[in-house]
Amino acid sequence: MALSTAAITAGSLIGGWQLARSTGIRPLGGAVLAAGGILAGREWARTTSPAVTTALVATYIGAFGLSHPLAKKIGSWPSVLAVSALTAAASYALSDRRA
Numbered sequence: 362m363a364l365s366t367a368a369i370t371a372g373s374l375i376g377g378w379q380l381a382r383s384t385g386i387r388p389l390g391g392a393v394l395a396a397g398g399i400l401a402g403r404e405w406a407r408t409t410s411p412a413v414t415t416a417l418v419a420t421y422i423g424a425f426g427l428s429h430p431l432a433k434k435i436g437s438w439p440s441v442l443a444v445s446a447l448t449a450a451a452s453y454a455l456s457d458r459r460a
Contacts, residue, residue, distance in 0.1 A: 363408060366401040366456050367449040370421055373397020374445040378428070382437070394425060405456050413455050424448045 373393055381390025398421055405414040424444035432440035 364404045367453040369401045371445040371449040378441045
């Protein structure tokens with residue numbers, strides 16, 4: 362059964378941020394982010410080409426990186442929701458829809 366990588370990526374970006382924010386333990390949020398990335402990455406590697414997998418991994422990591430400067434401009438919640446939505450959309454379009 363194929364996993365929804367759109368849900369995994371969005372959930373881990375939002376969940377990791379919220380966990381780090383609520384506990385004050387940033388590495389805990391990073392662990393959620395890493396677990397989501399590993400789980401989604403394994404599914405992408407199983408269901409897509411190496412080029413698509415690489416692009417989706419870069420999108421996921423880039424979303425995390427982009428969320429920080431974006432948060433300074435539009436706020437934390439809007440930033441996390443925006444990058445999560447973009448990552449989920451890319452995951453769905455390039456992986457989940459085809460599975």
